[in-house]
Amino acid sequence: MIAFLVKRVGQSVIVLIGVSIIAFILEHLLPGGPAKAILGGRASPFQIAAFNHANGLDKPIWEQYFVYTGNLLHGNLGRSYKLNQTVNSVLATDLPKSIILVGSALILSLIIAIPVGIFQAVRRNGIYDYAATSVSFLLYSMPSFWLGIILILAFAVNLHIFPSEAPQGQTIGAIITNPRAMFLPVITLTLVSYASFTRYMRSSAIEALAQDWIRTAKAKGLSQRVILFKHMLRNALIPIATLVGLSLPSLITAGVVTESVFNFPGTGFRFINAANTEDYPLLLGIIIVIGVMTVVGNLLADITYAVLDPRVRYR
Amino acid sequence: MPLLEIDDLYTNIRLKQGEVKAVGGVSISINAGETVGLVGESGCGKTMTGMSIMRLLPASGYIASGKVKLDGRDLVAISEEEMRAVRGNDIGMIFQDPMTSLNPCLTIGSQIAEAVALHRKVKKAKAMERAIEVLNLVGMPKPQERINDYPHQLSGGLRQRVMIAMALSCEPKLLIADEPTTALDVTIQAQILELLDSLKDQLGMAMLLITHDMGVIAGRADRVVVMYAGKVVEQASTEEIFASTNHPYTEALLASIPKMDGSVARLYSIPGIPPDLSNPPTGCRFADRCRLASDQCRDNEPPLVTNDQNHSFACFHPVGIEANHVKITLKVEAEEIQRIEHADRKPLMVLEHVSKEFDITKGAILQRKAGTLKAVSDLSLTIYDGETIGIVGESGCGKSTTGSMMVALEKPTSGKVLFNGEDLFGHKPKELRLIRSNLQLMFQDPYASLDPRMSVGTIIREPLDINKIGTSQEREKKVISLLSEVGLSSRAVERYPHEFSGGQRQRIGLARALALNPKLIVADEPVSALDVSIRSQVLNLMKDLQRTHGLTYVVISHDLSVVRFLADRIGVMYLGKLVEIGTGYDIYENPAHPYTAALLSAVPEPEPEREKTKVRKIIKGELPSAINPPSGCRFRTRCERATDLCAKEEPPMTSFGALHQAACHFPLISKVEIRTGAAAF
């Protein structure tokens, strides 16, 4: 188990170094380099040279990379010249809100998808199974912005049950204390990830239920409930743990889209704005942070996997 | 009153179209403490009968009618809730494959304890104590420590012990054992059967032993029930059924099993295949394959009648009763039994000190070498033109690896393989291909080894195409002639493998192997995926083809009776080493190596008297790992005769007769001095 963890962490570090190199190269590939991006198209060559010298951009490229990663390791993501704020302080206000949005959607979708998937597996090819399958296919085929707009039209514009906009406060408090306004964005994201989770849960449960050891458990006289939740569930969750890890990037992408559909003041919203205003340091800062979170998420998924599956743990 | 009484049971399984009548009116009774053996070919409804008793049928299966009375209570009629209290408590069940029958995510202790906690209504800690107790009972070494192990940490034999412990934890009155040893090696099979027998006596329970192996039945069952196509065809005490068989099916089944004493040169084979149970024939279901069938049999169903010996059978023309229906006699033709004179033969293939090691790696990304698995170690063997060599041994002993090196599929780590005096691996790839056409491999699994998307004609023609032999018409002609040689009609050319039965597919495999007129065919477990009656057809065919084509065979099998039937000389392997080699007589009647003797005594034979009285030398323990084999003699960890010398020095191959050699410091028979000239193996 320890060896397994060490290996996993090692791999994660390698991936992160890769992410930082790519982000660094992207920043330097920009036409005219960071200086032009920051000072604007009309900056004179003299201004650019002065800026480059002031920011160490005239040093050899590898030296710049070490300075850059050194800063990253100290948690310093650079400075947004457009907002005249450090990237760190921008993320410090935005990121927790996005985590709450995506995290609650992830948890909620698992809470719904796992039991529904099991139910479908037990009653497979029955009427409920077909109904649930149709629903998840429908959701699966729908882009998240489209789903968000439909929900706004239905619940905000027509029925007036929920507001069409996410809570607008700057603090986390403002977000948590307004669950009504949080409802539609969270549900949009939940439905998007629910669709694939439930399909996987169904097939993984069907596979587990067909195993010989399920027959052994029945031959012991165990009840259906014990067989499902003690014997089957754990085995069926093993592939789901991997799936959750793998689907983090797409969940985050959907989060970005959802935030802009609902005007949610989170990192995704900020990301779109930064792209529109060509605020490259902020853009890259966000990419690095999302990269780190994805890698950590995958690591957690692998650890869950190992906890669930003794064949991985004892190797 | 019997403990269990199955009365006219009908069980069906719904299909997309129609229904399989898996069990068609079966009545069986089992008394307390009695072992009843249920035998028959694959698909005859044995498992479904067992599952009907437990009411654990597949989702699409149901009991159409009939009663299953346990102590007078009809299990078919009670609620699911009441049935759950019976399962695991009054009736325990163990299944065929211990590798897949345990939950990989739960410890073995908790899997046993949960049954105890459920039925005995005790706390978890108490249930765990009981789990240790039963693990001890089934001979699990150090149960206290093993209790927290997960199934994948145990070998197959130990897992089957866990299964048994689980089934017995609540001391059921009846144990249903469905092929409990089919997936295990003979030596482990002997351990498990012995264990079941002694536990049955200790706990005074009854047992329904489901198996396709007549040998297992002969030694363990008090009474035998023979099923065919969903029906009971014959039923009697074990001695009675073997000594005075009445039903032609039972008789044919027994006659198709090769004998361990090598006394038959040809096997009886039942023509055809069992009927399709979704549309069973009217009249006697065996009529299409029965040598005694009459019109009466095809129109009417024979009733199950019982005579005064409590022997019942369902047949209009029972064997041995009507005067003109004599028993099947298997004539031994002098010409065939004649053993080959090896002095006249020339060596075809020579293995010189051949070893094969595989690297074992750990880790997915950074693959570190974690050791080497010594699959075959320093093996020397000469194969003579036209003979059949058998290679036997437990799984993992290196049989198949040896076979792959003989057909140049695997390159030895050291040593030489000489074919007609030339080193197989000293050639350029092009020359090797030419030589390879002389060496063919016949696979174990007729299902997996034929490409399902290729027609049978294409499959057989492929080797000819690849080697560009003859014109297109000549190739077509050759395919047809090969098909007729293996007993298939020329119409098979356009059909696909899935349209054929297992035995027929194995014939297709043989036809393909023969296409290039090879000299040597290595048959790796040629019949182990086949049913007894089909098996005998393929075995007879292999013998015929050898004579007509002048083939040399290497037959690899874990089944000692198959090897005895086919082979002139037999090599015994243990953990990568050839430990003994000799003629069939040398090995089976006069073994020198303790392992050979133990292996032989572990094989159950279809002869009740012999089986029930035989003193079994059961090999204890498990096969050691081939990564770290024991020093000196590799068998010493399980050998009764082992001494310090065996640990220190590896025993050399010594001669016990002209063709008989073994490697043991303390052999079971005395060595002989060999006259010069003959000891060249």
Ligand SMILES: Nc1ncnc2c1ncn2[C@@H]1O[C@H](COP(=O)(O)OP(=O)(O)OP(=O)(O)O)[C@@H](O)[C@H]1O
């Ligand atoms: N799940 C299933 N669906 C459809 N048919 C089935 C199913 N299981 C078994 N059958 C059919 O029921 C019949 C009896 O099968 P059963 O498994 O009892 O045979 P068996 O005697 O135990 O054979 P084996 O020696 O191969 O274990 C066969 O014709 C088989 O094809």
Ligand code: SF4
């Ligand atoms: S009834 Fe007829 S067909 Fe059936 S087994 Fe007897 S002799 Fe053969």
Ligand code: SF4
């Ligand atoms: S050499 Fe020793 S341990 Fe090996 S088989 Fe002979 S007696 Fe047994």
Ligand SMILES: [Mg+2]
């Ligand atoms: Mg079966």
